[in-house]
Amino acid sequence: MLRILEEYHVKDIGYQQLDESTLQTLNKNEIHTLDKKESCLITTNYVGNRNSIYLKNCIFKEMDISETHIDKAVFINCMFNDVTIKNTGFSYGVFINCCFISTNFISVNLDYSNFIGCYFKGTFMYKCKLNYAKFISSNYDDITIDLDNKSPDFSETINLIVDNKEIINNQINTNKKEVIEMDTNNYESKIISNDLFDATYEIDHTKIYSKCVFNKTPMVSLENGPDFKECTFKGISFPHMYKISFSGSRFESCSFDELVMKCHFDDCSFDDQSHFMDFQYCNFANIQLSDEMLNTLKKQSKDCYFTNNEATNEHTIDDEFHQLIEPLYEKYEEDQQLIQRLRNEEKKKPEVKDYINSLSDAEKIEFMSVIFSNFSSQPDI
Numbered sequence: 001m002l003r004i005l006e007e008y009h010v011k012d013i014g015y016q017q018l019d020e021s022t023l024q025t026l027n028k029n030e031i032h033t034l035d036k037k038e039s040c041l042i043t044t045n046y047v048g049n050r051n052s053i054y055l056k057n058c059i060f061k062e063m064d065i066s067e068t069h070i071d072k073a074v075f076i077n078c079m080f081n082d083v084t085i086k087n088t089g090f091s092y093g094v095f096i097n098c099c100f101i102s103t104n105f106i107s108v109n110l111d112y113s114n115f116i117g118c119y120f121k122g123t124f125m126y127k128c129k130l131n132y133a134k135f136i137s138s139n140y141d142d143i144t145i146d147l148d149n150k151s152p153d154f155s156e157t158i159n160l161i162v163d164n165k166e167i168i169n170n171q172i173n174t175n176k177k178e179v180i181e182m183d184t185n186n187y188e189s190k191i192i193s194n195d196l197f198d199a200t201y202e203i204d205h206t207k208i209y210s211k212c213v214f215n216k217t218p219m220v221s222l223e224n225g226p227d228f229k230e231c232t233f234k235g236i237s238f239p240h241m242y243k244i245s246f247s248g249s250r251f252e253s254c255s256f257d258e259l260v261m262k263c264h265f266d267d268c269s270f271d272d273q274s275h276f277m278d279f280q281y282c283n284f285a286n287i288q289l290s291d292e293m294l295n296t297l298k299k300q301s302k303d304c305y306f307t308n309n310e311a312t313n314e315h316t317i318d319d320e321f322h323q324l325i326e327p328l329y330e331k332y333e334e335d336q337q338l339i340q341r342l343r344n345e346e347k348k349k350p351e352v353k354d355y356i357n358s359l360s361d362a363e364k365i366e367f368m369s370v371i372f373s374n375f376s377s378q379p380d381i
Helices: 002-007 028-032 184-189 291-299 311-348 351-357 361-376
Strands: 036-038 040-042 050-056 059-061 064-076 079-081 084-089 094-096 099-101 104-109 114-116 119-121 124-126 134-136 161-163 191-193 208-210 213-215 227-229 232-234 250-252 255-261 275-280 283-285 305-307
Touching (some): 002 094, 275 291
Parallel strands (some): 050 064, 064 094, 079 099, 084 104, 099 119, 283 305
């Protein structure tokens, strides 16, 4: 890690807050001729291959990077805010002190890449390659990534290294106020865990709620916070929401009657009393709900990402197949035993073979039915 930091002349660990108003906004032509740049704002989609790129103190905002391959990509103290990176190759990429907010990596090659001092919030990785990648002093565990090798969204992580020994709060940087949510003590002070809130509670937009229960708690318009993790919501009517994460939460008799945009519902479950109205650009990864409710949700969704939600149906079909095939296996075993009995009888009584051969087809069928009937009432030999 020290070698990489020295190579790119980086002394401090942790993303330094950037002032968007001071950055140069690049136009489409400037973006596609980009090679080495500092202090710029990029809001236009990028498509194309490059040999190398070096960006420092830049913000990528509400844009897509797709169908791109960069042999040597270096990003230092850059923010990716509401960005989708798809069908792209960043193998051997270097990400130092970068911040990823509501960022989706879809089919991205990140083999042998280095993430040093990076922060992830609401970040998803689908069908990515992370073999031999390194996450140093970064909150890798907060990335939603599918590691089930039977899943269509499986991401490869052979020999991936996660080292948090030098966690962000131990950074050299002395101006901690400029570091975005990297101080562990400050982060933990924002978490409210294992609490119960009723109709009298007012939601704190600056908090992170973990494993809490909200029973008919009033909700006002929610934008960019708070975040919920493994919480339970009962009888709640949700308002307009923008960029809220509900990772691992359960919804019981809840209604979504206003626009829900760019929210994350990974690993969430919805009961049959849920009501859906208008979802746009949301993530529904591994959600649990009935087929009927899933169809309703999809009809009320626009440009949303659904993945693995049919796995339950596939599993059910697989179970039904085994239930159907199992009796056939049992019948096969019985037939093999019967054949062996007949062979034993044939050895004992050679005249039986001649007798069977002398029978007509109809007589053979009648004879075999008698044999089956007799053997079915006898113990196995």
